[in-house]
Amino acid sequence: MTDLTKLEAELSGRIAAAEDLAALEALRVAALGKSGSISELLKSLGRMTPDERRERGPQINGLRDRIAAAVAEKKAALDAAELDVRLASEHVDLTLPAPPERRGRVHPTMQVLDEMIAIFGEMGFSLAEGPDIEDDFHNFTALNFPPKHPARDMHDTFWLAPDERGERKLLRTHTSPVQVRVMQRTNEGVPAWVANGQAPPIRVIVPGRVYRSDSDATHTPMFHQMEGLVIDRAIHMGHLKWTLETFTRRFFETERVVTRFRPHHFPFTEPSCEMDVKCDRSGGAIKIGEGSDWLEILGGGMVHPNVLRNCGLDPETWQGFAFGLGIDRLGALKYGMPDLRDMFASDVRWLEHYGFSAFATPNPATGLS
Numbered sequence: 343m344t345d346l347t348k349l350e351a352e353l354s355g356r357i358a359a360a361e362d363l364a365a366l367e368a369l370r371v372a373a374l375g376k377s378g379s380i381s382e383l384l385k386s387l388g389r390m391t392p393d394e395r396r397e398r399g400p401q402i403n404g405l406r407d408r409i410a411a412a413v414a415e416k417k418a419a420l421d422a423a424e425l426d427v428r429l430a431s432e433h434v435d436l437t438l439p440a441p442p443e444r445r446g447r448v449h450p451t452m453q454v455l456d457e458m459i460a461i462f463g464e465m466g467f468s469l470a471e472g473p474d475i476e477d478d479f480h481n482f483t484a485l486n487f488p489p490k491h492p493a494r495d496m497h498d499t500f501w502l503a504p505d506e507r508g509e510r511k512l513l514r515t516h517t518s519p520v521q522v523r524v525m526q527r528t529n530e531g532v533p534a535w536v537a538n539g540q541a542p543p544i545r546v547i548v549p550g551r552v553y554r555s556d557s558d559a560t561h562t563p564m565f566h567q568m569e570g571l572v573i574d575r576a577i578h579m580g581h582l583k584w585t586l587e588t589f590t591r592r593f594f595e596t597e598r599v600v601t602r603f604r605p606h607h608f609p610f611t612e613p614s615c616e617m618d619v620k621c622d623r624s625g626g627a628i629k630i631g632e633g634s635d636w637l638e639i640l641g642g643g644m645v646h647p648n649v650l651r652n653c654g655l656d657p658e659t660w661q662g663f664a665f666g667l668g669i670d671r672l673g674a675l676k677y678g679m680p681d682l683r684d685m686f687a688s689d690v691r692w693l694e695h696y697g698f699s700a701f702a703t704p705n706p707a708t709g710l711s
């Protein structure tokens with residue numbers, strides 16, 4: 343028996359006898375690893391004469407190939423045996439209760455939005471939407487903001503870089519520009535979902551995201567507003583007052599809501615007002631319908647004749663009222679959320695706590711119950 347046949351017999355025997363993958367791997371390293379017995383033999387070829395090498399080369403290479411094949415074959419057999427053991431021992435108990443399923447929650451803003459849409463929908467309002475990226479005309483000029491007027495700065499506008507024509511678009515600072523898009527009957531070239539101009543009478547609500555460079559417990563750089571617009575003949579402040587009071591009672595689910603209309607200034611309404619609700623702030627949480635404090639909740643007024651004219655409507659024929667409210671802010675008030683910034687921090691723990699079930703349908707008559 344030559345030294346090679348002896349080595350082969352010994353290695354083959356040990357490979358066949360290997361009991362697990364770790365033992366087989368140790369054997370493979372001992373034979374074929376960097377300083378394994380076969381690798382050393384291969385290295386010795388370099389020190390041989392050409393004649394010796396011609397004889398021994400094929401023998402050593404043949405040995406290496408056969409041992410490598412034997413290792414691979416044994417590995418496949420051990421893998422299969424291990425799988426058999428696992429299949430025999432592991433099983434699924436179908437009688438066990440299923441692990442709890444993590445259900446998504448409806449974000450309070452979307453819940454509150456649904457409630458508002460249901461309430462205004464019952465009053466005969468329809469929905470309109472407009473783009474988040476607006477131009478100066480719709481966001482300011484058509485709404486009667488004088489050029490260079492400080493009111494434009496008051497909105498802490500996020501301006502975009504100028505386009506090729508030098509025009510600077512902006513992230514809309516309020517939902518009021520959609521009033522213009524609804525009243526103007528020249529909306530060619532805008533996407534289909536954007537409010538299309540319509541002839542009066544108009545009765546729309548416009549929910550949407552708005553943006554201002556502002557951040558503290560009661561302000562976030564992005565928030566949600568809802569605009570309301572009614573245009574018809576002989577519309578007056580009384581209609582505005584009834585609409586907003588009715589909405590507020592239904593939204594806060596109490597008849598006891600007391601409101602107050604204070605004179606204010608907005609460029610796009612004349613007269614303009616802010617509406618406050620009576621509330622109780624004594625216990626930390628704000629309670630609507632009790633107490634003797636006032637809380638401002640929205641702005642509104644009669645649509646300014648200049649705005650009607652800018653949108654192609656004759657103020658002698660058409661009048662209207664408009665209002666704007668903060669959806670998140672009213673939601674925070676109704677459901678007691680102390681910091682508006684948490685609303686958009688995307689923390690699932692917050693959402694699980696303050697979120698709503700996707701399966702509860704808001705009922706405008708009874709609220710959520």
Ligand code: DAH
Nearest residue numbers: 516518641642643664665666
């Ligand atoms: N656009 C106003 C704002 O963001 C809110 C507002 C006030 C809207 C009065 C109106 C309105 O339509 O009539 O501050």
